Structure formats: structure tokens, C-alpha cells
Amino acid sequence: MEGIGYKILGAVLTTILAFVVGMFYGGFSRKITARIQNRVGPPVWQNFLDVLKLLFKKTSVRYGFMHHIAPLWMISMSITTLMFVPVLNDGLFFTNLNFSGDIIFLLYIMVMGSLGMALGAGSTGNPNSAIGVSRGLTQMVGFEIPWVMALVALMIQYKTTSVTGLMEVQSQSGTWLMFSSPFAFIAALLAMPGMFRYSPFDIVGAPSELASGPISEFGGKYLSTMMTSGSIFAFVKLTLYVDIFMGGASNLIVLVLKTFTLYMYPVLWGTVSARFRTEQSVRYFWGWPTFFGFIALIYAAF
Amino acid sequence: MNSLVLLILIIAGGALLSYFGHKINKILGNITVFAVALIIPIYWFTQVDFTETVSFTVSGFHMELGYNMYGRLFSMIVMILSPLALIYAIGYMKDQKKLATFYFSFLFSILGMTGILMSRDFVSLFIFWEIMTWSSYLLVIFLGKDVQKTGIKYMVFSAIGAYAMLMAIVIIYKNTGSMMLSDYFGSFAGFTLQTKLLTGILLLLGFAVKSAVMPFHVWAPGAYSNTPMAYTSVFSGALSKMGIYGLGFVVVNLFAQANLEIVGYVLAWLGAITAVLATFSAVFQHDAKKLLAYSSIAQLGYIVTGIGIGTELSIMAGLYLAVLHAAFKGVLFMVVGAVERQAGTTDMNVVSGLVRKMPFTFFTALIAIIALAGIPPLGGFVGKWMLYESLINNGNFLMVIMIFLSSTAAFLYCFKFLFGLFLGQQELEFDHVKEASPIMIIPMLLLSVFLLVTGAYPGIVFKYIAEGMTNLGFHNVNWQMSVLTNAWGDSVNVQHVYLSVVVVFVAFLIFITWRGYKHATKISTKDISSSGEMIKPEDNMTYAMDFYKPFERVLSPILKYKINKYYEDFGKGLEALFDFMRRIYTGNGQTYAVYVIVFLAILLIFSKSIFGY
Numbered sequence: 001m002e003g004i005g006y007k008i009l010g011a012v013l014t015t016i017l018a019f020v021v022g023m024f025y026g027g028f029s030r031k032i033t034a035r036i037q038n039r040v041g042p043p044v045w046q047n048f049l050d051v052l053k054l055l056f057k058k059t060s061v062r063y064g065f066m067h068h069i070a071p072l073w074m075i076s077m078s079i080t081t082l083m084f085v086p087v088l089n090d091g092l093f094f095t096n097l098n099f100s101g102d103i104i105f106l107l108y109i110m111v112m113g114s115l116g117m118a119l120g121a122g123s124t125g126n127p128n129s130a131i132g133v134s135r136g137l138t139q140m141v142g143f144e145i146p147w148v149m150a151l152v153a154l155m156i157q158y159k160t161t162s163v164t165g166l167m168e169v170q171s172q173s174g175t176w177l178m179f180s181s182p183f184a185f186i187a188a189l190l191a192m193p194g195m196f197r198y199s200p201f202d203i204v205g206a207p208s209e210l211a212s213g214p215i216s217e218f219g220g221k222y223l224s225t226m227m228t229s230g231s232i233f234a235f236v237k238l239t240l241y242v243d244i245f246m247g248g249a250s251n252l253i254v255l256v257l258k259t260f261t262l263y264m265y266p267v268l269w270g271t272v273s274a275r276f277r278t279e280q281s282v283r284y285f286w287g288w289p290t291f292f293g294f295i296a297l298i299y300a301a302f
Numbered sequence: 303m304n305s306l307v308l309l310i311l312i313i314a315g316g317a318l319l320s321y322f323g324h325k326i327n328k329i330l331g332n333i334t335v336f337a338v339a340l341i342i343p344i345y346w347f348t349q350v351d352f353t354e355t356v357s358f359t360v361s362g363f364h365m366e367l368g369y370n371m372y373g374r375l376f377s378m379i380v381m382i383l384s385p386l387a388l389i390y391a392i393g394y395m396k397d398q399k400k401l402a403t404f405y406f407s408f409l410f411s412i413l414g415m416t417g418i419l420m421s422r423d424f425v426s427l428f429i430f431w432e433i434m435t436w437s438s439y440l441l442v443i444f445l446g447k448d449v450q451k452t453g454i455k456y457m458v459f460s461a462i463g464a465y466a467m468l469m470a471i472v473i474i475y476k477n478t479g480s481m482m483l484s485d486y487f488g489s490f491a492g493f494t495l496q497t498k499l500l501t502g503i504l505l506l507l508g509f510a511v512k513s514a515v516m517p518f519h520v521w522a523p524g525a526y527s528n529t530p531m532a533y534t535s536v537f538s539g540a541l542s543k544m545g546i547y548g549l550g551f552v553v554v555n556l557f558a559q560a561n562l563e564i565v566g567y568v569l570a571w572l573g574a575i576t577a578v579l580a581t582f583s584a585v586f587q588h589d590a591k592k593l594l595a596y597s598s599i600a601q602l603g604y605i606v607t608g609i610g611i612g613t614e615l616s617i618m619a620g621l622y623l624a625v626l627h628a629a630f631k632g633v634l635f636m637v638v639g640a641v642e643r644q645a646g647t648t649d650m651n652v653v654s655g656l657v658r659k660m661p662f663t664f665f666t667a668l669i670a671i672i673a674l675a676g677i678p679p680l681g682g683f684v685g686k687w688m689l690y691e692s693l694i695n696n697g698n699f700l701m702v703i704m705i706f707l708s709s710t711a712a713f714l715y716c717f718k719f720l721f722g723l724f725l726g727q728q729e730l731e732f733d734h735v736k737e738a739s740p741i742m743i744i745p746m747l748l749l750s751v752f753l754l755v756t757g758a759y760p761g762i763v764f765k766y767i768a769e770g771m772t773n774l775g776f777h778n779v780n781w782q783m784s785v786l787t788n789a790w791g792d793s794v795n796v797q798h799v800y801l802s803v804v805v806v807f808v809a810f811l812i813f814i815t816w817r818g819y820k821h822a823t824k825i826s827t828k829d830i831s832s833s834g835e836m837i838k839p840e841d842n843m844t845y846a847m848d849f850y851k852p853f854e855r856v857l858s859p860i861l862k863y864k865i866n867k868y869y870e871d872f873g874k875g876l877e878a879l880f881d882f883m884r885r886i887y888t889g890n891g892q893t894y895a896v897y898v899i900v901f902l903a904i905l906l907i908f909s910k911s912i913f914g915y
Contacts, residue, residue: 058821059819059821059822060821060822060823061822061823061824061825061829062819062822062823062824062825063824063825063827064657064658064824065657065661065664066657066664066725068814068815068819069811071810071814072807072810072811072814073807075806075810076802076803076806076807076810077803079802079806080678080799080802080803080806083802084799097795097798097802101794101795101798101799102792102793102794104686104687104690104691104694104794105678105683105687105794105799107706108676108677108678108683108686108687109677109678109799111710111713112677112678115675115677115713115716115717118717118721119668119717119720119721119725122717122720122721122725122726123657123724123725124827124830125655125725125726125727125728125827125828125830125843125844126830126831126832127727127843127844127845130721130726130844130845130846130849131845133717133721134845134849134850134851134852135852137713137714137717137850138714138850138852138853138856140710140713141707141710141711141713141714141853142856144706144710145703145706145707145710148702148703148706149703152694152699152702152703153699155694156694156697156699159790160790160792161691161694161788161790161792162792165792211831211833216830216831217830217831221813221814222814225810225813225814277852278852278853279852279853279855279856282852282853282856283856286856297699297700297703300699301697301699
């Protein structure tokens with residue numbers, strides 16, 4: 001069973017890679033935000049220290065079943081998503097389960113993590129958590145629409161529903177989809193900050209307003225699991241964007257360069273903007289991004 | 303004896319036995335109901351011969367009963383869900399009066415559904431359809447709540463559907479001289495376009511009312527939420543599927559064969575619009591029953607869309623969702639019933655934090671909600687995936703966006719349902735609540751197990767769907783136990799998904815539980831980080847009122863238009879008309895005499911022009 005052994009090793013390595021890269025990105029974003037605000041800021045490895053510290057903390061309180069499994073739900077969804085997203089183009093080692101899922105599947109599994117977290121947050125009974133969840137789900141309805149429009153446009157245009165299929169299209173034609181289907185790319189790009197929840201879309205956690213919202217009652221191992229999940233998920237989302245629109249990556253360095261460039265966009269936008277109200281955020285997503293989504297659909301269909 | 307006749311006799315006999323059993327005494331009645339609930343499915347699964355037919359002639363009409371594979375698929379829904387609901391009812395209806403009527407109507411509606419699914423001619427179809435409608439009507443008004451409003455709405459819409467169907471039957475008889483369904487299907491191609499459209503659309507109307515397609519959905523929210531929950535799970539789970547059953551053969555066997563796919567396409571659009579609007583309505587409900595009722599309408603919208611598109615994958619998606627919807631909506635209505643019984647209310651603004659009191663109920667609700675939302679490891683995802691892929695393969699991109707909008711917004715009410723009833727702050731008011739009785743829990747758990755299994759092995763359902771689809775003209779339907787494939791050859795292996803989720807979940811479960819869980823103290827929901835404010839046990843900290851206010855603000859431009867309003871305006875118009883009529887028919891004999899004289903005078907004056915002499 002050499003195959004299975006390789007598979008498991010590959011899966012574990014992919015997870016570690018995603019974790020490390022995602023954590024460093026978090027650290028960089030903190031540093032950059034601090035420099036823009038004329039502070040020194042924490043070191044880039046600060047997030048690692050946070051997770052490690054939380055890992056060794058004793059769990060002292062629990063609220064019951066749903067609270068206990070919410071972080072697990074989140075991380076199992078993040079890692080499962082990672083398994084289905086192609087990390088590199090040739091995919092000799094990081095193949096995982098790339099060929100067992102397609103874009104519709106990814107769309108669904110990507111929203112599930114937040115639903116699990118929402119349930120966990122709800123079970124603690126903290127009203128701030130509930131408010132955060134209400135906002136988060138509402139915002140999700142907002143940004144999913146242009147994002148799905150962009151993806152459906154691509155799927156109809158290139159007659160494939162799998163990520164690997166779209167990557168093949170790009171490697172065969174030699175142009176990235178962001179140039180050959182520009183409207184879909186614009187719609188997806190405009191929808192992207194909603195997924196990363198930096199300002200002005202940080203209405204879920206809403207520092208200094210909701211006391212960090214849904215995660216406010218999670219501490220210790222729970223919080224460290226959630227942070228791990230969050231950084232893996234950030235990596236997954238960026239990789240998916242790179243795979244679909246920017247031709248994927250042939251090696252890790254190219255991957256890191258591309259994803260980091262993409263990641264800077266919500267971060268830098270966040271540093272210079274104030275927070276939206278929930279309905280403003282949804283209206284933003286149903287405005288220009290959806291308009292470009294429509295154009296993308298029309299461009300794809302005719 | 304013929305096994306089909308015996309099946310009908312068993313159900314009818316069961317209805318009578320439980321009626322008289324409950325007339326004599328409660329325990330005897332409950333034992334009878336339990337026995338009937340076991341006997342019917344056991345008989346159906348082991349003894350019924352699906353190749354047998356019965357035919358008889360009543361006053362010149364040839365009637366024939368016999369299963370086909372398509373009917374058998376829907377019969378399976380009825381035969382699995384209804385007995386479980388009956389068993390659940392024993393616990394749920396314990397304190398109610400008039401139980402004899404309840405079980406009688408319940409079993410008669412099962413009889414009606416069973417009969418519809420094996421009718422091969424229009425006469426028996428119509429008779430059984432009416433049996434089903436009437437027995438369900440009796441259950442809608444059973445609790446005596448809002449009879450004026452919901453009961454009449456249900457009755458009026460059912461009547462519209464039934465008369466449309468009757469008219470279609472009459473026209474068909476005039477054209478073919480036969481009442482057999484097969485004769486109608488056979489001669490459909492030879493009809494004029496007008497007859498084709500007229501008969502088909504009248505039949506569609508009849509079926510669409512039962513499956514609550516826009517704009518005929520108005521009866522559904524009230525009827526679903528006013529019926530005793532034990533029956534609502536069948537009402538929404540199985541009875542509404544009778545409409546789907548009919549839509550399936552009309553759209554696919556008739557219109558698609560006659561190159562009138564446009565009808566199916568219009569129907570698919572109606573389904574998509576229904577899904578979106580009903581989902582938006584569901585989000586803003588604060589009564590859990592109403593929420594589920596609207597969600598049922600939305601889910602039926604997906605199914606109608608799947609059937610309407612009419613490709614192999616989309617019909618498969620529609621039928622698969624029909625089966626799954628029966629399972630998860632069955633569970634959810636039972637859950638609401640359990641909450642209603644134990645806590646006394648289903649208003650999500652009032653009740654909260656029941657998860658610690660009713661853990662099993664919560665668990666089944668969670669499983670059902672995951673399936674409803676279409677979360678990948680469970681069965682619901684399979685149906686959603688097939689529906690999306692079939693729409694994308696066909697290039698119906700706007701419909702995909704509509705369906706996606708609807709199912710993303712569905713997460714909102716899915717969460718609200720779980721949060722409103724089970725999560726949130728635990729209030730003193732609900733300290734007395736206890737877990738529901740095992741006789742109510744076990745049916746819910748059994749259905750949840752089904753939902754868990756279909757997540758990894760949807761093939762167990764596909765098998766019957768593929769057999770059923772041979773009757774819709776799709777032979778050699780391509781299906782695999784756990785790999786889903788679309789028309790472009792892209793696929794999802796749900797078993798891999800399941801494995802991945804379970805492995806990661808278990809690994810982290812061990813990690814997070816090991817050393818720590820035991821030492822952690824379980825604290826109450828009043829013990830939260832509240833920036834130094836001391837929360838007393840009686841303080842109500844629940845955030846549930848207007849839970850999705852921001853979303854409401856976003857949608858406020860659309861929410862103004864409610865279809866209900868148009869019907870009400872129409873009703874008001876009619877009322878004014880009848881008011882005017884009442885002025886003419888005063889009830890005074892002398893006035894009538896004047897009318898007669900005036901009428902005769904007019905006849906005399908215009909006799910030349912009217913009669914010609």
C-alpha cells in the first residue's frame with residue numbers, strides 16, 4: 001500500500017504548508033497594518049507564538065456539545081477544502097483528492113466552516129456572538145452571489161466544472177483566465193474582500209464593537225484550533241483564486257508570490273477604510289460586483 | 303387474493319380499526335395504531351407484487367390499478383415516512399382529544415396517496431386524489447385554529463386544482479374515448495396543439511397546487527403550520543410529493559415528447575422563483591412552524607425546477623431531492639412538534655436554549671438541517687450538486703444564480719431555526735423542559751440515520767430512482783454508488799469527502815478532548831464575558847428578536863410585494879361584486895315581481911329583434 005502512504009504523507013505536508021504560509025500571511029498583514037498606522041507592530045511570527053501559547057493553556061470552561069465541536073467542524077471543513085484544491089500545477093506530490101471534487105462542491109464546503117462556527121457561537125449564549133453570526137450570514141449572502149456568478153460564467157464558457165479543468169484550459173492556451181475572461185475576474189476580485197473579513201467588511205468580528213463576535217467565548221485549545229483553521233482557510237481561498245484566475249503555480253515560490261500579491265489587496269484596502277454597516281456591505285456586493293457578474297455571464301454565454 | 307386489493311383493504315381496515323380502537327379506549331387505540339404502522343410497511347415491502355394489476359368496470363368506466371416503477375419510488379416515500387409519523391403521533395398526540403378522527407383521517411390520507419400512485423386511469427386517480435385532499439383537509443382544521451383563514455384557503459386552492467384536473471379529464475375523455483392514462487399518453491401526439499396545451503396545463507395546474515408552486519403556494523404556510531405536527535411531516539414530506547409525481551409524468555412524458563419543452567422550462571422558472579421568494583419569507587418568520595412551512599415551499603421549488611428542466615441529471619436531482627426532502631422535512635416537523643409539546647411554544651422569539659434539555663432532539667435537528675442546507679458530508683448535498691450541474695450543463699445560468707441565491711439565503715433560516723429553538727441563552731422560564739419521550743425520538747433518529755448514510759452512499763436511493771425513470775422514458779440511467787458525474791464528465795466522489803471530513807474531525811476531536819475536557823467545568827449560558835456586567839439568572843440576554851434585521855433592510859424594496867395581497871384584493875373585489883348582487887336579490891317578493899314584469903316588458907319590446915317575429 002505504497003500509494004496510500006504517499007497520499008497520507010502528502011495530505012499532512014499540504015496541511016502543514018497551508019498552516020505555515022497562512023500564519024505568516026497573518027503576521028505580515030499585522031506588520032503592514034501597523035507600519036501604515038505608524039506603529040512598530042508585532043513580529044511576523046507573532047501568530048505562531050499566539051497559537052502555541054493557546055495550545056498549552058488549560059481549557060477551564062465549556063458550554064456543552066455544540067461549543068465543543070464547533071472548532072472541530074471548522075477545521076475539518078478547512079482541511080477538507082484544502083484536500084480538494086490543487087496546490088501546484090503538475091501536482092505530483094500535492095495531488096490529495098483534487099480529482100474527486102469540483103467547483104460546485106468547493107463552493108458548498110467553503111461556506112460550511114462558518115456555519116459550524118456560527119452554531120458553536122450560538123450555543124454559548126453570548127449576545128455579541130449571535131449578533132456577529134447574524135451579520136456574518138447576511139454578508140455571506142452578499143458576497144456569494146457575484147462570486148458564484150463569476151464561477152458559473154467560467155464554467156459555462158469553458159465547459160468544465162472542475163478546478164483542474166480550468167487550470168488545463170489556462171496551461172493549454174497560455175493566457176490566464178483573468179485576461180481571457182476579464183469580467184468574471186473583476187466580479188470575483190470585487191467579491192473577494194468579503195471572504196477575508198478585513199475592513200470595511202469586518203462586521204462579523206467587529207473589534208471594539210462586538211467584542212470579537214462569534215469567537216468571544218472560545219479560549220485555549222478551542223481558539224488555537226480556530227486560528228489554525230482560519231490560516232489554513234486563508235491559504236485555501238488564495239490558492240483557489242490563483243488556480244482559477246492566475247494560471248496556478250508550477251512551484252511553491254511562484255505560488256507564494258502570487259497568493260501574497262492577491263492577499264495584499266484586501267489587507268491594504270482594509271487599512272484605509274472604515275467599517276460598513278451590514279446592509280451597506282450587502283448592497284455593495286449586490287451593486288457593481290453583481291453587475292460585472294452579469295456581464296461575465298453574458299460574455300460567457302454569447 | 304390480489305396483493306394490491308389487499309393493500310388497500312389493509313390500510314382502510316387499519317383506519318377503521320384505529321377509529322374504533324380509539325372510540326373504545328386510548329390504550330387499545332394506541333396499540334392498534336402502532337400495529338397498523340408496523341403492518342402496512344412490512345406488508346408493502348414483503349408481500350406486494352409490483353407486476354400485478356387489478357381492473358374492474360364501474361358504470362361503463364374501466365378502472366385499473368397497478369404499480370409502475372415510477373409510482374413505486376414515490377410509494378416508498380409514503381411507506382417509510384407515514385408509519386414513522388404514525389408512531390411519532392402516538393407520543394405527540396397523547397393529550398389530545400378526538401384521536402379517533404385524527405388517526406382515521408391520517409390513515410385515509412395514506413390510502414389516498416397509495417391509491418394515486420397505483421392508478422392507471424383518470425377516474426381512480428381523481429377519486430383517490432379527492433380522498434387524499436379531504437382527509438388532509440380534516441387534519442388541517444383538526445386543531446380548530448384559524449379554520450376561517452387557513453382551512454378555507456386550503457380548501458379553495460385544492461378545489462381549484464381538483465376542478466382543473468376534472469376539466470382536463472373530461473376533455474381527454476372527449477378526445478380519446480378512454481379514461482386510461484396510457485391511452486392519453488399514446489394519443490397525445492395526435493392532438494391539436496390547443497388540446498395538448500389545454501389538457502396538459504389543466505393537469506399541471508391540478509398537480510402544481512399540491513406541490514405549492516408559485517403562485518399557488520398561498521395555502522401552504524398556514525396549512526402546514528396549523529396541522530398537528532405529526533401529520534405535517536407527512537403533509538410536507540409525502541403528500542406534496544403527489545404533486546411532483548404528477549408534474550413528472552406530465553412534463554416529461556407528455557410535453558417533452560411532443561417537443562413542447564417550453565412548458566417544462568416555464569415550470570422550472572416558476573420553481574426557481576418559488577425557491578427564492580419562499581426562502582426570503584422563511585428567513586423573516588419567527589414561528590418555527592411557519593419557517594419550516596416556507597422552507598418546504600422553497601425546497602419543492604428546487605424539485606420542480608429539476609423536473610421542469612427535464613434532462614436525465616436534472617430529473618434525477620429532482621427525484622433525489624424529493625426523497626431527501628421527505629426525510630429531512632419529516633424530521634424537522636417532528637422536531638418542532640417535540641419542542642411544541644415539551645416547551646409549549648415554537649415562537650423563536652420566546653423559546654431559547656433547549657439544547658441542554660433536549661439533546662437528542664437537537665442532534666436529529668442538526669443532522670436534518672445539515673442535509674437541508676446541502677452541506678457536503680450528508681445526503682442533501684448530492685441532490686443540490688446534481689441540480690446545479692444539470693442547470694450549468696444546460697447553460698441555464700440565470701436559473702443557477704437564482705437557485706444559488708435561494709440556497710445561500712437558506713443558511714440564514716437554517717441557522718435561525720437551530721439557534722432560535724435550541725441555542726442561545728438558557729432562560730429560567732424553560733427550566734422545566736424535559737427531553738421528548740422515546741416513542742417520538744426513535745422515528746426521528748431512524749430518519750437521521752438515513753440522512754447520514756445517503757451522504758456516503760447515495761446509490762441506495764439512485765437505484766430506485768433509476769428504475770423509476772424508465773417509466774419517464776430514460777433507460778440505462780447512469781449512476782454509481784458514491785460517485786456523481788455530470789454531462790461534461792466532471793465528478794465528485796462523496797465517499798472521499800466523507801472520509802476526509804470524518805478523519806480530520808475524529809483526529810481533532812481526540813486532540814481537543816484529550817486532557818482538558820474532563821477538567822473543564824460546564825457553565826451556564828449566563829456565565830459569559832460581558833465586560834464586567836453581572837448577569838443575573840433572570841436577565842434575558844437572548845438576541846433573537848428581528849434576528850436578520852440588516853437583511854430585511856437590504857431586501858425592503860422587494861418585500862413590499864406579497865402575492866397574498868393580490869389574492870386578498872381579488873377576494874375583496876369578489877366581495878364587492880356579491881354585495882352588489884345582494885342588492886338585486888333583496889329577498890322581497892314584490893321586488894322579484896317587479897323584475898319579472900320588467901323582464902317580460904323587455905322581451906315584448908325587443909321580441910322582434912330577439913325572436914324574429
